Amino acid sequence: MELMVLWDIDHTLIENAGVSKEIYAAAFTALAGRAPVGPARTEGRTDRLIMRDMFQRNGLAEPDWTAVEGALSDAGEARRQDLSRRGAALPGVREVLKEVSVRSSWVSSVLTGNIADNARVKVAAFGLDPLLDLAVGAYGADAVQRPDLVAVAWERARRLRGARDGVPVVLVGDTPRDVEAALATGSEIIAVASGVHSTEELADAGARMVLPDLIDTGRVLGILDAIAAR
The missing domain is CATH 3.40.50.1000 (HAD superfamily/HAD-like)
Known part of the structure; x- marks a missing residue:
């Protein structure tokens, strides 16, 4: 079977424990040079949609996906210990x-x-x-x-x-x-x-x-x- x-x-x-939304905010900030106006909207969306939505809500053009993925990866790795401790x-x-x-x-x-x-x-x-x-x-x-x-x-x-x-x-x-x-x-x-x-x-x-x-x-x-x- x-x-x-x-x-x-x-x-x-x-x-x-909230680390995911911190990752999205950090990735956005790294790319945009400023913090987002609100938290990421997740609830089962893909990272492509989540980050696209963040840039649209903040009135900014979406960067090339390669840059977005790199920023997400860096932000995730930086919060590995936070996740282990809090989650x-x-x-x-x-x-x-x-x-x-x-x-x-x-x-x-x-x-x-x-x-x-x-x-x-x-x-x-x-x-x-x-x-x-x-x-x-x-x-x-x-x-x-x-x-x-x-x-x-x-x-x-x-x-x-x-x-x-x-x-x-x-x-x-x-x-x-x-x-x-x-x-x-x-x-x-x-x-x-x-x-x-x-x-x-x-x-x-x-x-x-x-x-x-x-x-x-x-x-x-x-x-x-x-x-x-x-």
Whole structure:
């Protein structure tokens, strides 16, 4: 039974304790020469969209993406220790990632709006990186819209891990955008109300499976096993 599981990071695997928005503000300031007028709007958007929105709201032209990505990477690396000190892996995450990682026929990676460098910083800050196959993940520099990241991850899994056509793909995330990405691509979704969105909001977005958190390892594995067996 093969399966590809793609985990969101912020508020699904980790609590970033505000460090994410500090990263966006620092990257903006480095590029614009002044602080932004307001915080970044995140909630499941890709870094491309988040930074584009910041520049538009501040009345500035968006810089070349290479410069933006570099500024985000520098800002993320500079806050690695802050993240480790202030943030945390969410309850149950380490346990469920361990169990999924030992399923030899499964691929377990990330699908995140973060650029790859900052995704690695965030999972490594809490020792989660050995439990994820980050090489086949999809990241915020790979596409503008979140649904397009699913194909990116699938192609990497095919090329690097020999994933076969028809293998079920499951997204695990905490925002309506995670749900929308799954519905738009024919993927399965496990929505987790561990962020700012309630179980009702996630269900209203179209998620048939909504969990309050990832604490019940057996329940999460049971859901994934059932999907893999279809």
